[in-house]
Amino acid sequence: MAFLEIEGLSAYYGKARALHNVDIAVEKGEIVAVVGANGAGKSTLLDSIMGLTAIKGDIRLGGESLAGLSSRAIVEQGVGYAPERFNLFPYMSVFDNLMVGAFTARDEADRNLQHVFDLFPRLAERRSQETYTQSGGERQMVSLGRALMTGPRLLLVDEPTIGLAPKVCHDIAESLRRLNGETGLTIVITEQNANFAMSLASHLHILETGELKMSGTADELGSDEELNKAYFGH
Amino acid sequence: MSQIIIQGLLLSGLYALIAVGFTLIFSIGRVLNLAYGAYLMIGGYVYYHFTQVLGLPQIAGILMAAIFGCVIGILKYRLIVKTLKGDHVAVEISTLILAVVIQAGIVLVFNDSSKILHPIVPGVWRIGGATVTFNILTAALASWAILIGLYLFVRNTHIGRAMQAVSMDVKGAAISGVDPDRINLITWGISGALGAVAGVFFASYTQLSPSMWVAPLIIAVAVVIVGGIGSIIGSLIVAHIIGFMEIISTTLIAAELRGVFTMLLIIGVLVMRPRGLFGREEL
Ligand SMILES: Nc1ncnc2c1ncn2[C@@H]1O[C@H](COP(=O)(O)OP(=O)(O)OP(=O)(O)O)[C@@H](O)[C@H]1O
Ligand SMILES: [Mg+2]
Numbered sequence: 001m002a003f004l005e006i007e008g009l010s011a012y013y014g015k016a017r018a019l020h021n022v023d024i025a026v027e028k029g030e031i032v033a034v035v036g037a038n039g040a041g042k043s044t045l046l047d048s049i050m051g052l053t054a055i056k057g058d059i060r061l062g063g064e065s066l067a068g069l070s071s072r073a074i075v076e077q078g079v080g081y082a083p084e085r086f087n088l089f090p091y092m093s094v095f096d097n098l099m100v101g102a103f104t105a106r107d108e109a110d111r112n113l114q115h116v117f118d119l120f121p122r123l124a125e126r127r128s129q130e131t132y133t134q135s136g137g138e139r140q141m142v143s144l145g146r147a148l149m150t151g152p153r154l155l156l157v158d159e160p161t162i163g164l165a166p167k168v169c170h171d172i173a174e175s176l177r178r179l180n181g182e183t184g185l186t187i188v189i190t191e192q193n194a195n196f197a198m199s200l201a202s203h204l205h206i207l208e209t210g211e212l213k214m215s216g217t218a219d220e221l222g223s224d225e226e227l228n229k230a231y232f233g234h
Numbered sequence: 235m236s237q238i239i240i241q242g243l244l245l246s247g248l249y250a251l252i253a254v255g256f257t258l259i260f261s262i263g264r265v266l267n268l269a270y271g272a273y274l275m276i277g278g279y280v281y282y283h284f285t286q287v288l289g290l291p292q293i294a295g296i297l298m299a300a301i302f303g304c305v306i307g308i309l310k311y312r313l314i315v316k317t318l319k320g321d322h323v324a325v326e327i328s329t330l331i332l333a334v335v336i337q338a339g340i341v342l343v344f345n346d347s348s349k350i351l352h353p354i355v356p357g358v359w360r361i362g363g364a365t366v367t368f369n370i371l372t373a374a375l376a377s378w379a380i381l382i383g384l385y386l387f388v389r390n391t392h393i394g395r396a397m398q399a400v401s402m403d404v405k406g407a408a409i410s411g412v413d414p415d416r417i418n419l420i421t422w423g424i425s426g427a428l429g430a431v432a433g434v435f436f437a438s439y440t441q442l443s444p445s446m447w448v449a450p451l452i453i454a455v456a457v458v459i460v461g462g463i464g465s466i467i468g469s470l471i472v473a474h475i476i477g478f479m480e481i482i483s484t485t486l487i488a489a490e491l492r493g494v495f496t497m498l499l500i501i502g503v504l505v506m507r508p509r510g511l512f513g514r515e516e517l
Contacts, residue, residue, distance in 0.1 A: 091402060
């Protein structure tokens with residue numbers, strides 16, 4: 001039994017179906033990437049795990065089904081989410097944004113905050129800054145930090161590097177690698193950039209218009225010719 | 235002159251308290267709660283019933299008013315706002331209808347003659363040329379204490395931060411483990427209690443009558459529209475502008491003008507600065 005099991009997952013916006021019959025399994029301690037173009041359904045997939053869309057099929061974490069739970073309950077089950085547009089609280093300070101993440105994990109708030117500041121020292125320096133004045137890279141750190149404040153067993157990150165400069169992308173990737181390496185946190189990221197995904201993840205899943213096209217390790221997918229043309233640009 | 239300044243300060247404190255419960259709902263739930271004035275009326279009548287009919291001590295009367303207001307706020311959210319979720323026009327029309335229904339209920343129970351509340355704290359205080367009733371002084375001090383308490387609560391507690399979070403980004407709040415529905419419910423309860431307590435002070439400053447919900451509603455609407463959403467300090471400043479405008483116009487021009495300038499101010503700001511003087515950009 002895998003740590004995260006997504007089975008026959010379909011997701012709907014009203015009558016429109018954005019995901020169709022997706023199966024993904026993620027082992028504990030892995031970094032996994034879901035790769036797809038604009039509109040492939042990457043954000044929908046992560047939103048669905050978080051209980052934010054109407055779904056069919058099942059999602060299990062550590063054997064327990066998340067399907068039908070409220071987002072709050074899913075957070076309490078140990079899922080942290082750094083969404084695509086961050087969804088930060090713009091007129092609240094960095095500190096207050098992080099503390100909202102501690103809403104269901106109040107007893108561990110001090111320890112988790114220390115952990116976040118260790119990972120992103122820049123946030124400690126800027127703890128009083130309101131996030132609407134921050135740069136994209138800083139917002140991504142706050143977003144990741146807020147997700148970590150919930151004390152997750154599974155971290156979902158939607159396009160961690162979109163719109164960021166190469167140096168910042170590198171830093172964010174490094175932070176994710178560190179998180180995974182030091183605490184064994186299981187991480188699922190989504191990416192449009194397959195090369196970046198490959199550099200970070202042990203397994204990749206290719207999503208096309210709501211359906212899973214292919215799954216495999218970086219090596220397996222890297223040798224597929226058709227895939228190379230479509231996603232790796234060579 | 236000193237009369238105007240002192241009366242203006244005291245009245246403004248009361249107005250800030252009147253507005254804050256309304257502002258809270260508008261900032262967090264994005265609902266113009268047009269039944270808000272009715273919370274004040276209920277607070278006033280509940281206080282009247284428990285202290286002047288049943289003879290309970292004042293503090294118990296205020297507590298009962300707060301409890302009634304809180305329950306009505308919660309019921310209103312559960313039965314109306316949540317059911318009509320997202321349909322702002324329907325919510326606002328039904329809140330206005332609710333206010334009229336409550337008014338009819340008050341007439342039924344207490345008849346439609348107006349009633350004078352005994353001062354919460356009797357006596358007057360003379361400083362300089364000015365006289366200040368202990369009643370309005372108590373109302374102003376209590377208002378400030380409640381406002382400061384509320385400010386600290388919203389800024390420094392988990393629930394308070396969650397309230398701010400829901401007001402700024404519902405999805406962001408939900409993925410942080412905050413249940414926006416529960417936060418809305420809590421906010422409606424707090425707003426109802428604040429409105430009812432403000433109503434006790436307001437009624438003791440004016441009088442109890444089944445149409446008393448209109449004037450405080452206009453004050454609250456004015457503070458939200460002129461101050462803009464999401465700015466507690468902005469609301470306080472606007473409460474003072476309105477309070478002073480009213481004292482100045484009623485003492486220097488004519489008592490009949492009470493409220494008129496407030497309405498003119500609402501229209502002026504709507505036309506010239508729809509976001510309000512201190513408002514943030516819509517998120
Ligand atoms: N709230 C919504 N209402 C209706 N349709 C939606 C909604 N959100 C997404 N969709 C549709 O679902 C499909 C998948 O969208 P999704 O945002 O999951 O793609 P994505 O892979 O994250 O794309 P991107 O790389 O641009 O972020 C698209 O066709 C999109 O139009
Ligand atoms: Mg997306």
